[in-house]
């Protein structure tokens with residue numbers, strides 16, 4: 001069982017935007033809302049030093065990293081477009097009292 005981290009209010013995660021939130025280990029997660037549900041992935045692109053929250057564009061469940069136009073499915077973390085080949089780490093999300101929580 002991992003550690004539970006409370007990130008932000010669920011209302012702060014809106015469709016079409018990417019919300020960055022810090023983790024206790026100093027890395028960040030990126031939060032997305034897709035079809036009403038919230039998903040969390042590592043914020044750092046697996047191809048380079050790009051923050052998806054800062055540099056990415058979310059369309060449906062696909063986040064595009066604008067550094068080299070690689071893409072990932074944010075619901076699974078799987079890479080869906082070159083040059084990205086390594087999956088993003090994903091975190092299980094729960095909403096408790098209107099706040100986004102993940103297990104790390």
Ligand code: FES
Pocket residue numbers: 045046047048049050065066067068069070083084
């Ligand atoms: S750094 Fe993200 S696609 Fe290259």
